[in-house]
Amino acid sequence: MSxxxxxISGLDVSFxxxxxxLRTRTVTGITGLDLEVAEGEILAVLGASGSxxxxxxxxxxxxxPHNARTGGDIVFRGSRLSPARRERLLGREISYIPxxxxxxxxxxxxxxxxxxxxxxxxAEHERRRLFARYDLPxxxxxxxxxxxxxxxxxxxxxxxxxxxTVRLLIADEPTPGLHAEAVAEVLxxxxxxxxxxxxxxxxxxxxxxxxxxxxxxAVMNQGHLxxxxxxxxxxxxxxxxxxxxxxxxxxxxxxxxxSPGGTE
Amino acid sequence: xxxxxxxLGFGYPGGAPLFRDAEFRVDAGSVVGVTGPSGAGxxxxxxxxxxxxxxxxxxxxxxxxxxxxxxxxxxxxxHQHPEHAVNRTWRMRAVLRxxxxxxxxxxxxxxxxPGWLDRRPxxxxxxxxxxxxxxxxxxxxxxxLVADEMTAMFDAITQATIWHRLLAIxxxxxxxxxxxxxxxxxxxxxxxxxxxxxTLR
Numbered sequence: 001m002s003x004x005x006x007x008i009s010g011l012d013v014s015f016x017x018x019x020x021x022l023r024t025r026t027v028t029g030i031t032g033l034d035l036e037v038a039e040g041e042i043l044a045v046l047g048a049s050g051s052x053x054x055x056x057x058x059x060x061x062x063x064x065p066h067n068a069r070t071g072g073d074i075v076f077r078g079s080r081l082s083p084a085r086r087e088r089l090l091g092r093e094i095s096y097i098p099x100x101x102x103x104x105x106x107x108x109x110x111x112x113x114x115x116x117x118x119x120x121x122x123a124e125h126e127r128r129r130l131f132a133r134y135d136l137p138x139x140x141x142x143x144x145x146x147x148x149x150x151x152x153x154x155x156x157x158x159x160x161x162x163x164x165t166v167r168l169l170i171a172d173e174p175t176p177g178l179h180a181e182a183v184a185e186v187l188x189x190x191x192x193x194x195x196x197x198x199x200x201x202x203x204x205x206x207x208x209x210x211x212x213x214x215x216x217x218a219v220m221n222q223g224h225l226x227x228x229x230x231x232x233x234x235x236x237x238x239x240x241x242x243x244x245x246x247x248x249x250x251x252x253x254x255x256x257x258x259s260p261g262g263t264e
Numbered sequence: 265x266x267x268x269x270x271x272l273g274f275g276y277p278g279g280a281p282l283f284r285d286a287e288f289r290v291d292a293g294s295v296v297g298v299t300g301p302s303g304a305g306x307x308x309x310x311x312x313x314x315x316x317x318x319x320x321x322x323x324x325x326x327x328x329x330x331x332x333x334x335x336x337x338x339x340x341x342x343h344q345h346p347e348h349a350v351n352r353t354w355r356m357r358a359v360l361r362x363x364x365x366x367x368x369x370x371x372x373x374x375x376x377x378p379g380w381l382d383r384r385p386x387x388x389x390x391x392x393x394x395x396x397x398x399x400x401x402x403x404x405x406x407x408x409l410v411a412d413e414m415t416a417m418f419d420a421i422t423q424a425t426i427w428h429r430l431l432a433i434x435x436x437x438x439x440x441x442x443x444x445x446x447x448x449x450x451x452x453x454x455x456x457x458x459x460x461x462x463t464l465r
Contacts, residue, residue: 176417
């Protein structure tokens with residue numbers, strides 16, 4: 001395997017909450033997580049809501065809520081991702097495509113949002129190139145988010161997140177609520193970026209999407225990374241999957257057993 | 265006992281008509297799927313059935329009576345994003361009470377744990393919150409349910425769990441149900457019949 005772009009070891013995330021008055025309690029988000037993503041690889045992180053997969057993204061990006069405590073190491077391209085280094089790299093080498101199209105600014109034309117962070121001298125030229133790449137008509141640049149369809153907004157999100165300098169892309173749930181063709185389009189964009197050498201961390205609960213685009217699938221449950229499975233083991237009745245929770249997830253799909261867990 | 269849509273017409277102001285003379289029916293005790301690509305009008309149709317939108321023309325009748333314009337709605341809509349359907353500042357106990365005194369039996373059937381009642385929406389996972397939205401929709405006077413991408417945001421195990429539990433209640437109470445989804449495998453699993461939204465135009 002080629003050099004890891006991202007390597008995480010022993011990551012812990014917990015939250016301090018005020019229970020009553022000044023008494024606090026600690027809620028665990030992620031415990032002891034180890035993970036590597038290589039250059040040009042798409043690694044899918046699969047898990048239930050509440051399993052900690054979005055926290056993982058937030059921990060890498062340094063955007064956890066202020067009451068979060070973290071432990072462990074996050075290494076990006078050979079050196080530790082300190083807050084100062086992260087500050088320099090976010091939006092340049094590390095990029096994020098958020099879950100919801102509501103992350104776009106509703107009051108700013110989408111073209112201007114794509115130009116954010118680009119060198120002003122070439123921003124408009126780059127914006128045109130990104131629009132062409134994601135099949136967005138040029139006249140859309142002057143429109144506001146509410147004037148665009150859901151599928152177009154997804155493409156705008158890609159255009160805001162993708163820069164030539166990006167080495168790691170974190171995509172959080174880019175597919176739910178989209179019909180089959182739109183999902184295929186999103187996954188196609190991820191494949192294209194990986195082919196250019198970008199390490200892609202795809203966070204999703206959509207097993208079909210994960211399996212069709214990634215070679216390795218990391219499965220999270222209740223804050224633990226329970227197993228990393230080969231994508232092609234998600235087939236048949238899941239008998240080639242190593243971990244019982246991965247088998248339960250696979251079998252719960254409506255096209256499989258539609259079982260509410262506990263098939264082991 | 266049927267939910268009947270007769271000659272329904274609807275379009276958004278300034279837009280082309282979305283439905284013209286649409287005919288649709290769901291018998292009590294049956295589950296009907298509505299399919300179609302995003303933007304084809306599935307959610308609009310669901311909102312019309314539930315009375316959240318008023319048709320421009322045509323009638324919707326519930327077990328023979330016109331869909332009431334005020335008071336309790338016998339057709340209840342369950343949304344894709346439960347976090348947008350509840351008041352974020354209330355505890356879940358109050359969220360339920362807003363609808364009715366939900367019997368303990370219903371909470372048990374849906375797998376709602378007693379400890380969740382004192383939490384606020386932000387302290388529950390999406391799957392946990394959706395169970396409250398379902399419990400709330402299961403008012404004693406509810407005759408039909410419309411599930412609009414009810415489990416699209418959830419993992420497979422949560423999805424299967426919610427559907428098994430809800431379908432058991434729907435069967436027990438003899439409710440009719442409309443399921444809006446873009447996932448063919450799910451519709452094949454849970455529906456007695458399926459209708460493409462394009463045929464309702």
